[in-house]
Amino acid sequence: MVDIKDSVARLYVRRFVIPRALIFDKPGFVDFKISGKTTILLRQLLLPESFFINVEKKIVEQYGEIGEKTMYSIGKKFGYSFAENGRFENIKDHPGEGVKDWVMIASKFVEGTYASNINQQTDVSTMSVSYELNNFVVCRKLGYDFFLATGGAAGIIAWILQNKKIEGRMYESKF
Numbered sequence: 001m002v003d004i005k006d007s008v009a010r011l012y013v014r015r016f017v018i019p020r021a022l023i024f025d026k027p028g029f030v031d032f033k034i035s036g037k038t039t040i041l042l043r044q045l046l047l048p049e050s051f052f053i054n055v056e057k058k059i060v061e062q063y064g065e066i067g068e069k070t071m072y073s074i075g076k077k078f079g080y081s082f083a084e085n086g087r088f089e090n091i092k093d094h095p096g097e098g099v100k101d102w103v104m105i106a107s108k109f110v111e112g113t114y115a116s117n118i119n120q121q122t123d124v125s126t127m128s129v130s131y132e133l134n135n136f137v138v139c140r141k142l143g144y145d146f147f148l149a150t151g152g153a154a155g156i157i158a159w160i161l162q163n164k165k166i167e168g169r170m171y172e173s174k175f
Contacts, residue, residue: 049137056138056147068146075151076158076168083159090160096124103129103160110156114148127166129157143173 059067083090089102103122111118116135122128131153138145154168 049141052138052145052147053141056145057142060144060146068144071146072151072154072168075147076155077151078147079152079155079157080159080164081155082152083156088156088159091124091162099124099160103157106156106160107131110153124161127161127163129161139173144170 056071059071061067063070083106088106089099091099094102100122103120107118107120111133114137115133117133119132121130133139133149136145136149138147139149150168150170154166157168158164158166
């Protein structure tokens with residue numbers, strides 16, 4: 001059963017926080033806008049899940065641990081840049097516990113785009129965020145995802161918490 005708090009949060013995010021976050025009415029691009037702080041729209045590149053699966057699988061199979069670290073590093077830089085260029089809200093704008101709402105909003109955006117469900121817990125005092133994801137793209141096919149699920153998420157959280165030392169780690173994957 002869906003938790004009422006999660007249902008209300010999803011509705012709030014969808015209707016009030018990020019309405020028209022994905023803008024389809026600009027010719028040639030799907031634009032992304034999550035914050036009202038800027039008129040700059042980020043362009044989304046639409047690639048099928050199989051592209052990410054094949055790239056990550058081939059790199060990890062060919063290069064092993066070095067490939068894993070490389071995919072993670074690329075993902076983290078991507079996530080941080082995506083959040084920075086999208087001017088995502090961060091701990092400087094919402095000090096202390098206030099930033100938790102923005103971690104939740106970013107998480108619900110990722111849920112709507114890449115997973116069927118995300119549960120997260122944020123601890124501002126330790127600068128950590130724990131996630132439990134269901135049916136996350138790529139993971140559901142490979143059992144791992146160094147690029148999006150681990151690196152990309154670490155980059156976004158590093159931006160939101162304004163701490164580039166934040167790292168991501170996948171503890172368990174069931175697919």
